Amino acid sequence: MKITAVLLAAGQGTRMKSSTPKVLHTVGGKPMIWHALQAIQSATTEKPVVVVGHGAEAVIAYLADTAQTVLQEPQLGTGHAVMQAEALLRSMTDLVVVCYADMPLLRGETLQKLVETQKQNSGPISMLTVVADDPRGFGRIIRGEDGTVKAIVEEYVATPDQLQVKELNVGGYCFDANWLWEALHRIPKNPKKGEYYLTDAVELAVKDGLPVQAVVMDDLEETIGVNTRVHLSECEAAMRRRINQMHMLNGVTMIDPASTYIESGIEIGRDTVIMPNTHLFGKTVIGERNVIGPNTIIRNSTIGNGCKILSSDIESAILEDDVDMGPFARLRKGAHLGNHVHMGNFGEVKDSYLGEGVKMGHFSYIGNAQIGANTNIGAGTITCNYDGEKKHATEIGEDVFIGSDTMLVAPVKLGNGARTGAAAVVTKNVAEDTLVVGMPARAIRKLERKPKKSQK
Numbered sequence: 001m002k003i004t005a006v007l008l009a010a011g012q013g014t015r016m017k018s019s020t021p022k023v024l025h026t027v028g029g030k031p032m033i034w035h036a037l038q039a040i041q042s043a044t045t046e047k048p049v050v051v052v053g054h055g056a057e058a059v060i061a062y063l064a065d066t067a068q069t070v071l072q073e074p075q076l077g078t079g080h081a082v083m084q085a086e087a088l089l090r091s092m093t094d095l096v097v098v099c100y101a102d103m104p105l106l107r108g109e110t111l112q113k114l115v116e117t118q119k120q121n122s123g124p125i126s127m128l129t130v131v132a133d134d135p136r137g138f139g140r141i142i143r144g145e146d147g148t149v150k151a152i153v154e155e156y157v158a159t160p161d162q163l164q165v166k167e168l169n170v171g172g173y174c175f176d177a178n179w180l181w182e183a184l185h186r187i188p189k190n191p192k193k194g195e196y197y198l199t200d201a202v203e204l205a206v207k208d209g210l211p212v213q214a215v216v217m218d219d220l221e222e223t224i225g226v227n228t229r230v231h232l233s234e235c236e237a238a239m240r241r242r243i244n245q246m247h248m249l250n251g252v253t254m255i256d257p258a259s260t261y262i263e264s265g266i267e268i269g270r271d272t273v274i275m276p277n278t279h280l281f282g283k284t285v286i287g288e289r290n291v292i293g294p295n296t297i298i299r300n301s302t303i304g305n306g307c308k309i310l311s312s313d314i315e316s317a318i319l320e321d322d323v324d325m326g327p328f329a330r331l332r333k334g335a336h337l338g339n340h341v342h343m344g345n346f347g348e349v350k351d352s353y354l355g356e357g358v359k360m361g362h363f364s365y366i367g368n369a370q371i372g373a374n375t376n377i378g379a380g381t382i383t384c385n386y387d388g389e390k391k392h393a394t395e396i397g398e399d400v401f402i403g404s405d406t407m408l409v410a411p412v413k414l415g416n417g418a419r420t421g422a423a424a425v426v427t428k429n430v431a432e433d434t435l436v437v438g439m440p441a442r443a444i445r446k447l448e449r450k451p452k453k454s455q456k
């Protein structure tokens with residue numbers, strides 16, 4: 001059986017007061033429409049059709065080839081919107097799932113339940129409803145004395161009695177396709193707004209003598225539709241609770257989930273502790289037994305196991321295992337810290353590899369550098385990697401000791417076991433096991449290297 005979704009995303013979203021199309025506003029770091037498509041995917045068999053209109057260009061660009069799109073121009077209501085998909089889908093699908101792209105919390109499981117209900121339904125419509133005290137402007141579900149669904153009445157046309165009804169139209173439907181295509185043409189134009197309401201399809205089915213099934217949802221949160229930025233923030237908070245709960249149930253400790261901000265799609269290993277005010281964004285993967293935060297931001301990065309990251313900012317970087325970082329350390333794109341690296345306060349690393357056991361305690365900038373194992377970077381060390389036009393590389397060997405406040409004027413190489421005196425300005429390569437001092441630093445004597453204590 002072919003099941004295809006039609007996702008409505010053509011409306012203007014006037015109440016958002018935004019130049020960004022409503023469905024591209026983000027929740028949990030992903031556009032609302034991404035969440036809707038995610039839910040749809042688990043309940044349908046075919047590529048979805050998205051109805052676009054306002055801001056179509058931006059929405060189409062975002063969707064790329066994840067969906068087919070049809071343009072609704074002008075936007076004459078939700079019934080009219082679904083009609084735009086008829087030419088694409090007629091005789092191509094058995095069931096049509098319709099949902100609205102401004103409901104980012106709706107779960108795939110809920111749509112699956114909806115589809116299963118329609119598969120058993122001898123009538124042409126199954127729909128999602130919820131019982132709630134706060135109607136939030138939703139359409140009211142009108143049931144007959146026998147309890148069967150008779151109609152959906154929009155709030156602004158409802159009678160005082162109908163306004164009291166607590167069962168609401170969530171905005172998710174599964175239709176028998178053949179019935180739907182024919183019925184859409186029978187939906188009357190709403191006399192007040194001149195629009196064609198999809199919700200009127202329910203009355204048409206009832207008039208045809210065909211049963212309409214309702215799936216009554218119990219999670220009110222899932223039904224939040226975003227019409228204003230206040231609703232957007234409600235969704236954000238609910239999404240955060242949902243994401244954090246999932247991680248906690250998978251074995252991640254959170255000291256204060258309410259102040260822990262994790263986007264959708266991030267992986268975190270067991271026994272990792274996330275401290276308050278930590279933000280994890282993008283394509284980030286975090287291993288086991290780490291302690292992250294408080295006050296840490298990690299974006300598009302990979303963190304190994306057993307690391308400690310305190311009050312730091314990490315972007316597009318890699319940490320191997322048992323790295324100890326912060327407070328106030330910054331990793332930029334292409335930073336790669338090997339096992340057991342220690343990076344203390346006020347350091348910055350970009351496009352560089354720090355080998356196993358490197359220590360960089362305080363106030364350093366390392367850019368375009370490769371640093372060998374167990375090297376010590378003294379306080380205030382700078383790789384002078386930029387000459388105003390180009391970036392140049394610095395290569396530092398193993399067991400090197402860089403004295404405080406050393407300037408490494410790239411391109412430059414320091415051999416294994418080399419040593420620089422405090423405030424050296426290194427403009428020339430330094431041979432292995434050689435001590436350099438001064439400005440510019442020059443060799444003054446050959447060193448004896450002591451065997452290193454092994455790393456713990």
Ligand code: UD1
Pocket residue numbers: 008009010011012051053072074075076077078080081100101102137138139140152154168169170171197198199225227
């Ligand atoms: C709609 C329902 C209401 C339900 C509520 C749940 C109708 C008539 N009403 O009301 O019963 O309780 O959702 O949130 O369906 N859209 C188009 N083209 C249009 C008009 C709308 O694509 O011409 C899209 C919008 O972009 C939006 C969705 O359809 O994603 C819903 O439209 P909206 O105007 O938000 O409907 P509501 O007034 O919220």
Ligand code: CA
Pocket residue numbers: 100102225226227
């Ligand atoms: Ca809405």
